[in-house]
Amino acid sequence: MTFRFKSIHDPVHGSIGLSGVETGIISTTVFQRLHNVRQLGLAHLVFPGAGYSRFAHSVGACHVVGMMIEALRRNTKEPIQDEQIQLYRLAALLHDVGHYPFSHALEEEIDNHYKGTSFLAGGAIRNKEDTAIDGEPPSYNHELLGKRIIENDSEIATVLKAHNVNLEDLKAVFSKQDPLSMTALISSDLDCDRLDYLRRTAYHAGTPYGDVDIGYIVSQTTLDKDRRVCFKNKALKAADHLLVSRYYDYLQLPFHKTVVALEIALKEVFRELLKLGYIDCSSDAILKRIKESQWKDFDDQHVISLFRQAVTDPKVQQVNGLQKKIQSILLRTPPKLIVASERIDDTIRKKDHKGSVQQLNDKLDSWAKETGIDRTFWYVWQRSLQLTKIGAKVPFSDAKDLGDEERSQLVHILGHDTQNGGVTSTPLIECQNTLINSLSEKAYYGIRLYVLLEGSEPEKAAKKKEIQRIIYKELPDFPFVQL
């Protein structure tokens, strides 16, 4: 089997080789759709180069996982067959095929909307006898949706069949259902997804924080005595650097003040349009799109076109403020940052952070009244971010009490102990000579107040100053930062 049947030139990795089946998958319409789904949502409106697509990222992830397995094979002498490598490369290639337009922002709104209407009192009763094995939830997350696309898309089925790739084998790797598989390659703190994403984002956004030595890290991929994917000790510094870089990437890009403002507006508008029934993203509707070959049309531009239609729709005009919120996305005039608190503190101070968030939220009604700006245009954004989080959420402060499942997400470094018939690995975060070990008790705490303001820029600036004056007077001891 050759993984150089065709090649694609990529600014991040150089020449990327592809096998015959990968070339076929890339040509399917559901994969071509990824050209029109941006990896970073609306971030390109702030970082103009950051408009790269999930297509480029998916091809990059396929390349990275291939390099990881090659390194693993070289470093361990494991007899990994090309057919098995092919399954992992395909799983990486297809890992984002189920992403909605604008990715996570819309997925969260869809999840919240359909769980509310399907399961809470007062919503529509869902009488279907669905089970989690054969049935469907009210809406899909991107992973389950990806699985449904792989199962139901006729073009993908044809390509897999032509190249003798078993669909069930691919699904087992894609869904991480095989207990014997090396799932850390496609789902862990240092998987092919993150390894591609960080470099690619740094390259396109022009922010150097994610420019880490990925080639070296990948070349050190190996297995410990329990067959856990890990990295040789020589990669410790580079892996430590990568996790620190990930932290700065978050602060610089997803947490950028205007990127956050645009995402707030996007989510709010989409939430309202779901409520109005302006768009149907239920699992039934999405599955229909897949089966009728219409999923390919459901991309970022489709949603923007929908917003353009909605802005003049009488139904939309009846919802307080919605038209202005849609315009704020279309015209790139998002809510303005009024005040902010950003600090790095001990993780045990999290309650203080929550208290500060509550303090701001409690004041919104009165500030809206005092300034005459509709309450619907006020937003409090808050995030806490641990340098040492595992995956998306799990904090590491309770490290000693992590289950094997949770630990499996951590970056592991191969140790030197050769007793007991093999070499064990240790989570990077437990290595005393790493930065993330010494920072494991610290977290970033951010709180921001945004308000969607109207009028000319000088008028907005004057309103912003007026609001700031009121807030600083009412909350003199609040830990605001200078903007």
Add this chain to the structure above:
Amino acid sequence: METRLIVLKLFLDELGQDSSIASMKDRKRIQKAMYFGNLAVDLGYRYSWYLMGPYSTNLTRDYYDLSEALETDKIDKSLNDNVKAKLAQIKPLLTPPRGVDGVDWLETVASVHYLQKVSRLSEADARARFKQSKPQLDQYYDAGVQALRKFKLI
């Protein structure tokens, strides 16, 4: 609080499960109890196989978010009657037989179910895989199979 977290909290309440995630045992209890809650009413969580049996990374994300949200937010909503009725049907399965630790029981029944219905192993292969990966729970295997059959889940 986000609706997905409200729904998760109400599901746990309905299944008689505390939402505390302070210890690994608590988190394992929630993972396995929600495995059956999700079987009764599909919330969209999907499980992978790990040493301790079926485990959902999306559920992990949600119960950490829930734990944080519960520090400040209150819930004034309830599940609809249809959902409540389905969860009430599955709830007795979560009660362990006398003398069996509650979390051990949940791990047993969830693992047996996963191996037979999701991994689609034959009865003999599922038994062998279970014994190999969970020798400490093997004594409960037969009781687990019996209970799952009673609830028509295998």
